Amino acid sequence: MNPKIWLSSPHMGQQEFSFVKEAFDTNWIAPLGPHVNGFENDLELFTGSKYAAALSSGTAALHLALIMLGIANGDEVICQSLTFSASANPIAYLGAIPIFIDSESETWNMCPDLLETAIKDRIIKGKKPKAIIAVHIYGMPAKIEEIIAIGEKYEIPVIEDAAEALGSSVNGKAVGTFGLMGILSFNGNKIITTSGGGALISDDEKFISQSRFLATQARDAAVHYQHSQIGYNYRMSNVCAAIGCGQMQVLPERVKQRRKVYEYYLKNLSGIAGIDFLYEPDHYFSNRWLTAILVDPSKGKGVNRETLRLSLEKENIESRPLWKPMHLQPVFQNYPSYTNGVSEPLFSKGLCLPSGSNLKDEDLKRVVDTIKQHF
Numbered sequence: 283m284n285p286k287i288w289l290s291s292p293h294m295g296q297q298e299f300s301f302v303k304e305a306f307d308t309n310w311i312a313p314l315g316p317h318v319n320g321f322e323n324d325l326e327l328f329t330g331s332k333y334a335a336a337l338s339s340g341t342a343a344l345h346l347a348l349i350m351l352g353i354a355n356g357d358e359v360i361c362q363s364l365t366f367s368a369s370a371n372p373i374a375y376l377g378a379i380p381i382f383i384d385s386e387s388e389t390w391n392m393c394p395d396l397l398e399t400a401i402k403d404r405i406i407k408g409k410k411p412k413a414i415i416a417v418h419i420y421g422m423p424a425k426i427e428e429i430i431a432i433g434e435k436y437e438i439p440v441i442e443d444a445a446e447a448l449g450s451s452v453n454g455k456a457v458g459t460f461g462l463m464g465i466l467s468f469n470g471n472k473i474i475t476t477s478g479g480g481a482l483i484s485d486d487e488k489f490i491s492q493s494r495f496l497a498t499q500a501r502d503a504a505v506h507y508q509h510s511q512i513g514y515n516y517r518m519s520n521v522c523a524a525i526g527c528g529q530m531q532v533l534p535e536r537v538k539q540r541r542k543v544y545e546y547y548l549k550n551l552s553g554i555a556g557i558d559f560l561y562e563p564d565h566y567f568s569n570r571w572l573t574a575i576l577v578d579p580s581k582g583k584g585v586n587r588e589t590l591r592l593s594l595e596k597e598n599i600e601s602r603p604l605w606k607p608m609h610l611q612p613v614f615q616n617y618p619s620y621t622n623g624v625s626e627p628l629f630s631k632g633l634c635l636p637s638g639s640n641l642k643d644e645d646l647k648r649v650v651d652t653i654k655q656h657f
Contacts, residue, residue: 556582
């Protein structure tokens, strides 16, 4: 059997090992330490955000963000529907009600027009939403400037889920820095990884200091262990942060490599009838975390997303359908949703191709050759 080609595997180098070795040599193994501080500084410099808190996951970051906004049982929180479930789960953690918004076709992210329609309707129904969670899926920035403007118009704070979009920007401004707070993820399949981890970023110092407090079990300033609030074990360890320090040194190169993978697929597959790509709008810059294509059987000799995925799987090549919209998920199907017919066809036609920054030329050729043979 041919060797496995993964969708998006971790890409490690020598720098990461040197930072981890330093953590061991200095015995900074416990949670917190100099590498946590260093990693947070690196994130601040790279994104342009004033403050960053390194945490155990992007989900933890989003959970803390909602807590700090005072989201409670019965509150309504608007969330993008076409996303991974981690964007919506923290809403449920707090007993709040997710309100799902469909996508627009240009970036596949939250539709600003539908967002405003939903806000107006929720207000008419007597319950103004308490927050908006906008997501930048697959590294493609959402129409975040329009979303922020709508949030400001109705005085609803916007949290950006940029878990897949570190290195992406709109008009030169990093995604995750437009909203009140931004969420990052360093899971093993992301553009850089700390094996597991995430971060909360913001220009408001009080959110970051409070998130660090809550993430370390909300221990009050006392000689003994005293707690006036419920806390969480959400802080990143110094060893994981050491990996992150090494990864940050190569992040610009990783973005360049992911974009090169996208360009390879675009060059070699865009001429096939039935295959289409997600393009960058003007002034948008995507890290191209995953290259996603749309497979239209009505244009491509009856070839559909699933038959193509199985064909790749047979050749030991991992691919994956686009996110199943949250409003179609069994766990969320009874919650309010505002749809326009965009995300459901994206799910039925969309396929993510192997996009790792460590893919070799022969790997990419194998993927392309398998797709061409199928057509």
